[in-house]
Amino acid sequence: xxxxxxxxxxxxxxxxxxxxxxxxxxxxxxxxxxxxxxxxxxxxxxxxxxxxxxxxxxxxxxxxxxxxxxxxxxxxxxxxxxxxxxxxxxxxxxxxxxxxxxxxxxxxxxxxxxxxxxxxxxxxxxxxxxxxxxxxxxxxxxxxxxxxxxxxxxxxxxxxxxxxxxxxxxxxxxxxxxxxxxxxxxxxxxxxxxxxxxxxxxxxxxxxxxxxxxxxxxxxxxxxxxxxxxxxxxxxxxxxxxxxxxxxxxxxxxxxxxxxxxxxxxxxxxxxxxxxxxxxxxxxxxxxxxxxxxxxxxxxxxxxxxxxxxxxxxxxxxxxxxxxxxxxxxxx
Amino acid sequence: xxxxxxxxxxxxxxxxxxxxxxxxxxxxxxxxxxxxxxxxxxxxxxxxxxxxxxxxxxxxxxxxxxxxxxxxxxxxxxxxxxxxxxxxxxxxxxxxxxxxxxxxxxxxxxxxxxxxxxxxxxxxxxxxxxxxxxxxxxxxxxxxxxxxxxxxxxxxxxxxxxxxxxxxxxxxxxxxxxxxxxxxxxxxxxxxxxxxxxxxxxxxxxxxxxxxxxxxxxxxxxxxxxxxxxxxxxxxxxxxxxxxxxxxxxxxxxxxxxxxxxxxxxxxxxxxxxxxxxxxxxxxxxxxxxxxxxxxxxxxxxxxxxxxxxxxxxxxxxxxxxxx
Ligand SMILES: Nc1ncnc2c1ncn2[C@@H]1O[C@H](COP(=O)(O)OP(=O)(O)OP(=O)(O)O)[C@@H](O)[C@H]1O
Ligand SMILES: [Mg+2]
Numbered sequence: 192x193x194x195x196x197x198x199x200x201x202x203x204x205x206x207x208x209x210x211x212x213x214x215x216x217x218x219x220x221x222x223x224x225x226x227x228x229x230x231x232x233x234x235x236x237x238x239x240x241x242x243x244x245x246x247x248x249x250x251x252x253x254x255x256x257x258x259x260x261x262x263x264x265x266x267x268x269x270x271x272x273x274x275x276x277x278x279x280x281x282x283x284x285x286x287x288x289x290x291x292x293x294x295x296x297x298x299x300x301x302x303x304x305x306x307x308x309x310x311x312x313x314x315x316x317x318x319x320x321x322x323x324x325x326x327x328x329x330x331x332x333x334x335x336x337x338x339x340x341x342x343x344x345x346x347x348x349x350x351x352x353x354x355x356x357x358x359x360x361x362x363x364x365x366x367x368x369x370x371x372x373x374x375x376x377x378x379x380x381x382x383x384x385x386x387x388x389x390x391x392x393x394x395x396x397x398x399x400x401x402x403x404x405x406x407x408x409x410x411x412x413x414x415x416x417x418x419x420x421x422x423x424x425x426x427x428x429x430x431x432x433x434x435x436x437x438x439x440x441x442x443x444x445x446x447x448x449x450x451x452x453x454x455x456x457x458x459x460x461x462x463x464x465x466x467x468x469x470x471x472x473x474x475x476x477x478x479x480x481x482x483x484x485x486x487x488x489x490x491x492x493x494x495x496x497x498x499x500x501x502x503x504x505x506x507x508x509x510x511x512x513x514x515x516x517x518x519x520x521x522x523x
Numbered sequence: 524x525x526x527x528x529x530x531x532x533x534x535x536x537x538x539x540x541x542x543x544x545x546x547x548x549x550x551x552x553x554x555x556x557x558x559x560x561x562x563x564x565x566x567x568x569x570x571x572x573x574x575x576x577x578x579x580x581x582x583x584x585x586x587x588x589x590x591x592x593x594x595x596x597x598x599x600x601x602x603x604x605x606x607x608x609x610x611x612x613x614x615x616x617x618x619x620x621x622x623x624x625x626x627x628x629x630x631x632x633x634x635x636x637x638x639x640x641x642x643x644x645x646x647x648x649x650x651x652x653x654x655x656x657x658x659x660x661x662x663x664x665x666x667x668x669x670x671x672x673x674x675x676x677x678x679x680x681x682x683x684x685x686x687x688x689x690x691x692x693x694x695x696x697x698x699x700x701x702x703x704x705x706x707x708x709x710x711x712x713x714x715x716x717x718x719x720x721x722x723x724x725x726x727x728x729x730x731x732x733x734x735x736x737x738x739x740x741x742x743x744x745x746x747x748x749x750x751x752x753x754x755x756x757x758x759x760x761x762x763x764x765x766x767x768x769x770x771x772x773x774x775x776x777x778x779x780x781x782x783x784x785x786x787x788x789x790x791x792x793x794x795x796x797x798x799x800x801x802x803x804x805x806x807x808x809x810x811x812x813x814x815x816x817x818x819x820x821x822x823x824x825x826x827x828x829x830x831x832x833x834x835x836x837x838x839x840x841x842x843x844x845x846x847x
Contacts, residue, residue, distance in 0.1 A: 409689075423631075
């Protein structure tokens with residue numbers, strides 16, 4: 192592996208510490224009291240004090256943060272710490288926090304991947320089409336759709352879809368679960384709208400910019416067919432920023448399907464997070480938020496790596512090449 | 524001399540910000556088979572526009588060829604359909620662009636960029652096209668095994684050689700070389716020119732050699748045309764133009780140095796600016812800057828005058844070819 196990749200991965204370390212610190216600090220200052228949660232409202236002050244000590248909540252903030260990272264020893268409330276993938280058990284379900292997350296994450300992944308796939312499937316071709324006929328009537332129509340897609344609130348879009356396709360037409364169910372492909376259609380469509388709009392616009396503007404480049408003129412002057420000019424010479428260049436946007440969108444879809452999952456009662460990570468927040472289930476919230484943040488960070492890394500496959504200028508930094516005296520000399 | 528390209532009364536306009544830029548104005552020019560024609564003129568004279576017009580590459584909505592006629596090897600370029608045009612581009616007429624840094628596609632290997640052109644025009648197999656690409660690279664002094672590399676892995680001079688290999692890969696009959704060496708430093712410039720000269724001689728290609736350098740014209744060209752504000756104001760053999768420049772603009776470019784060996788490398792700056800192409804003066808376009816301008820120059824546009832096979836567009840020569 193190249194130095195570039197190594198550096199990129201090493202850079203994750205401070206980012207991850209920063210992210211977990213922020214998440215932990217935010218949880219710390221929110222007015223929820225896990226000890227009170229465990230005991231219920233009628234506990235005696237002595238029992239309450241004992242509980243805080245048992246849970247390690249009487250320690251200073253920084254010690255608690257270190258416990259959160261490296262583990263906390265206690266026969267009942269102990270856990271191995273975030274670094275070892277263990278934040279103990281949920282106050283509500285009593286299941287291991289990360290077990291619960293990992294069991295629901297594949298469901299979210301299905302939804303996010305479906306939404307991204309759908310967004311790319313329509314967004315990229317429409318973007319290309321618009322760029323080859325800028326300001327035409329169809330381009331204008333797609334522009335309006337993109338504007339709607341990008342500005343429509345998810346809950347509203349979901350409600351309209353449910354009302355139309357579930358209540359009135361009865362084509363798709365209003366409740367969704369991962370085992371039933373038909374039931375996935377509405378949440379995927381809902382979820383993909385924003386991403387599709389962004390990808391469409393990005394593809395369009397990126398294509399328009401690339402089509403103005405000198406190398407496109409070179410391709411035309413060589414007598415290449417317009418199809419080749421667009422799909423071979425322009426698209427590969429134009430997709431580079433689209434990949435970034437798609438990757439970021441995917442990261443967001445993985446962590447941000449909260450509303451959609453809740454509306455369609457879909458058993459994914461988003462639903463778990465919302466439930467955990469309603470129930471003030473501190474370990475579950477901490478675990479979920481950290482997990483989402485990590486996923487997002489890794490997505491960014493993945494996008495960077497993916498870059499290498501379409502942009503040879505970056506690919507060459509991946510694979511160390513032996514020195515080239517010929518090139519060096521004429522470059523000097 | 525066989526005429527390979529004939530331009531008649533060509534007019535090209537660009538449109539931007541609701542303004543009409545008159546880049547080429549009633550231009551007529553003949554190119555002869557196997558000859559190298561030097562095209563000189565200040566920046567903005569319309570040299571690149573002229574070259575692109577020959578390929579019918581002025582694209583709406585930026586611009587349009589509004590009048591005139593272009594005949595290449597007897598065929599009317601402006602009435603060709605898309606298919607005929609694409610068959611001509613890159614095969615019969617090839618172009619080398621001003622800037623090698625941006626002329627190559629960054630995400631395709633240089634070998635691919637040459638091979639696809641060969642594949643497009645020559646009806647050969649993929650392997651044969653790739654072989655041709657490698658041979659062309661070697662011809663311009665780049666090892667064949669570098670065909671699988673991308674443009675960013677080459678230096679500026681090497682990129683320009685790739686661009687030349689690309690242009691010459693299908694043995695064009697006419698090569699439009701738009702300042703093919705301006706972006707290079709002097710030593711590499713000489714190398715690249717030697718190479719071009721050699722290839723052109725071998726293939727018998729006719730060349731439109733666009734440049735700012737009179738020295739390069741003297742060394743490389745058979746004929747010269749001086750371009751000013753979208754017109755050819757003087758045309759003749761290198762000997763005629765360098766030995767006896769007629770047009771006051773050409774004289775200005777030469778800095779009134781009649782001695783060929785003492786010709787300066789770059790065009791001499793002439794006081795004043797080229798007229799605004801959105802608002803050309805009446806009469807002769809050069810009259811506002813011309814030290815010899817008289818009343819007729821400011822009012823009437825001059826026509827081409829033949830002075831012993833040496834064409835000039837200037838009122839000074841109207842009366843039986845008298846000298847200024
Ligand atoms: N795409 C375009 N849109 C609008 N105006 C243009 C365009 N291309 C060229 N022009 C204008 O047309 C005129 C001629 O430009 P052209 O590039 O042909 O000049 P040139 O002689 O090649 O100059 P240089 O020596 O700098 O390359 C200039 O006034 C230029 O500003
Ligand atoms: Mg130019």
